[in-house]
Amino acid sequence: xxxxxxxxxxxxxxxxxxxxxxxxxxxxxxxxxxxxxxxxxxxxxxxxxxxxxxxxxxxxxxxxxxxxxxxxxxxxxxxxxxxxxxxxxxxxxxxxxxxxxxxxxxxxxxxxxxxxxxxxxxxxxxxxxxxxxxxxxxxxxxxxxxxxxxxxxxxxxxxxxxxxxxxxxxxxxxxxxxxxxxxxxxxxxxxxxxxxxxxxxxxxxxxxxxxxxxxxxxxxxxxxxxxxxxxxxxxxxxxxxxxxxxxxxxxxxxxxxxxxxxxxxxxxxxxxxxxxxxxxxxxxxxxxxxxxxxxxxxxxxxxxxxxxxxxxxxxxxxxxxxxxxxxxxxxxxxxxxxxxxxxxxxxxxxxxxxxxxxxxxxxxxxxxxxxxxxxxxxxxxxxxxxxxxxxxxxxxxxxxxxxxxxxxxxxxxxxxxxxxxxxxxxxxxxxxxxxxxxxxxxxxxxxxxxxxxxxxxxxxxxxxxxxxxxxxxxxxxxxxxxxxxxxxxxxxxxxxxxxx
Numbered sequence: 494x495x496x497x498x499x500x501x502x503x504x505x506x507x508x509x510x511x512x513x514x515x516x517x518x519x520x521x522x523x524x525x526x527x528x529x530x531x532x533x534x535x536x537x538x539x540x541x542x543x544x545x546x547x548x549x550x551x552x553x554x555x556x557x558x559x560x561x562x563x564x565x566x567x568x569x570x571x572x573x574x575x576x577x578x579x580x581x582x583x584x585x586x587x588x589x590x591x592x593x594x595x596x597x598x599x600x601x602x603x604x605x606x607x608x609x610x611x612x613x614x615x616x617x618x619x620x621x622x623x624x625x626x627x628x629x630x631x632x633x634x635x636x637x638x639x640x641x642x643x644x645x646x647x648x649x650x651x652x653x654x655x656x657x658x659x660x661x662x663x664x665x666x667x668x669x670x671x672x673x674x675x676x677x678x679x680x681x682x683x684x685x686x687x688x689x690x691x692x693x694x695x696x697x698x699x700x701x702x703x704x705x706x707x708x709x710x711x712x713x714x715x716x717x718x719x720x721x722x723x724x725x726x727x728x729x730x731x732x733x734x735x736x737x738x739x740x741x742x743x744x745x746x747x748x749x750x751x752x753x754x755x756x757x758x759x760x761x762x763x764x765x766x767x768x769x770x771x772x773x774x775x776x777x778x779x780x781x782x783x784x785x786x787x788x789x790x791x792x793x794x795x796x797x798x799x800x801x802x803x804x805x806x807x808x809x810x811x812x813x814x815x816x817x818x819x820x821x822x823x824x825x826x827x828x829x830x831x832x833x834x835x836x837x838x839x840x841x842x843x844x845x846x847x848x849x850x851x852x853x854x855x856x857x858x859x860x861x862x863x864x865x866x867x868x869x870x871x872x873x874x875x876x877x878x879x880x881x882x883x884x885x886x887x888x889x890x891x892x893x894x895x896x897x898x899x900x901x902x903x904x905x906x907x908x909x910x911x912x913x914x915x916x917x918x919x920x921x922x923x924x925x926x927x928x929x930x931x932x933x934x935x936x937x938x939x940x941x942x943x944x945x946x947x948x949x950x951x952x953x954x955x956x957x958x959x960x961x962x963x964x965x966x967x968x969x970x971x972x973x974x975x976x977x978x979x980x981x982x983x984x985x986x987x988x989x990x991x992x993x
Contacts, residue, residue: 611690646847
């Protein structure tokens with residue numbers, strides 16, 4: 494799929510064409526973009542910024558990142574550039590012992606919009622697919638490594654400055670530097686500023702809204718990792734629950750498929766139709782006891798032992814701390830197919846283990862199997878740089894006209910059983926209609942005042958657009974939820990109603 498400025502121009506002219514006058518101010522960018530890019534790179538003299546390179550990249554280039562900044566482990570081996578651009582890579586010092594690797598992708602056919610991407614997991618990776626997606630839509634886009642390279646938290650050890658970069662400073666620094674580079678390259682400041690991120694990136698979006706409410710006009714923050722220390726404690730508590738392979742409480746991957754089917758048996762119809770999806774997991778009160786093996790069972794491949802039932806019950810029970818306060822809500826029913834490969838694997842969840850080893854205790858020998866609610870209390874009280882991101886007051890952002898949306902209706906950031914093609918990622922684009930594309934939808938909200946009541950998602954047959962549409966569904970704005978009012982036509986969005 495080639496998403497260029499011209500595609501955008503044809504699809505949503507009211508969103509793309511507000512800034513033609515900008516091009517007159519920097520005509521040389523268009524007449525000789527390669528020279529303009531190299532000259533720009535040589536002219537950058539910002540404090541604490543060291544430019545690594547500035548290269549013109551023509552549309553159609555498939556960039557490879559396996560050798561850059563230790564990115565071989567990041568899972569982004571390449572990205573297809575869909576719009577001619579100037580790619581600027583730099584190092585920005587944030588203290589005497591920390592700094593960020595930052596990239597700015599400056600499309601030649603700029604729309605006057607600025608966008609910062611977020612990160613994921615332990616955030617040592619620039620989200621190159623998001624840069625390619627948004628730069629291809631005409632955003633002057635920046636992305637950073639959040640203060641360290643790779644996919645582990647080892648860099649947090651003995652360096653609170655790196656932790657601060659991870660908590661907030663990397664993102665804000667990238668925004669400040671990126672906006673100045675945008676102004677210098679195009680000869681005029683951006684008109685609107687946006688953010689796109691999911692998971693850790695979702696938390697970063699909320700953190701920006703809370704700590705730097707003037708950074709963005711529109712924020713798209715999916716699956717936010719909020720209440721971060723407690724989230725790590727919740728993630729850590731599954732290992733002691735299930736133990737290792739061979740423990741009486743351990744549940745093999747194959748049995749999680751059985752559990753998933755039982756959850757559907759108990760809860761699928763709550764939304765008004767049996768379609769393989771639990772629309773609102775909060776309404777599902779799963780009873781794993783229904784799967785307990787009868788006395789004398791010797792083959793437990795289709796049922797659970799009493800020890801396994803108890804472990805599964807704990808996983809789907811709210812997690813409370815030493816003071817009786819909620820640490821984190823239960824695992825959501827319907828998530829188990831994915832969670833069985835993430836949390837229930839017979840070992841610690843790496844992100845939470847790293848957090849306790851390298852931040853909470855700064856002790857690489859800490860044993861994740863020993864985790865208790867006392868450890869959760871230590872982590873919650875520590876909360877470095879208020880990384881919890883749990884301040885509910887976002888009035889400053891709101892009073893400045895800011896618009897915020899958090900994505901739902903899918904697995905973790907992508908995939909799942911639902912209609913998850915909603916345009917939050919390039920890989921999840923089904924159409925350039927703003928109603929079906931959350932990124933374009935928030936632009937429409939910010940710039941035209943069209944607040945979204947719903948966002949429409951698409952589910953393709955076997956998740957393959959080439960095989961056709963399986964169903965289309967509108968995702969409701971919280972606190973409303975979806976109820977099927979016409980089960981005979983449930984694949985149509987018209988068969989569903991958003992209700993309180």
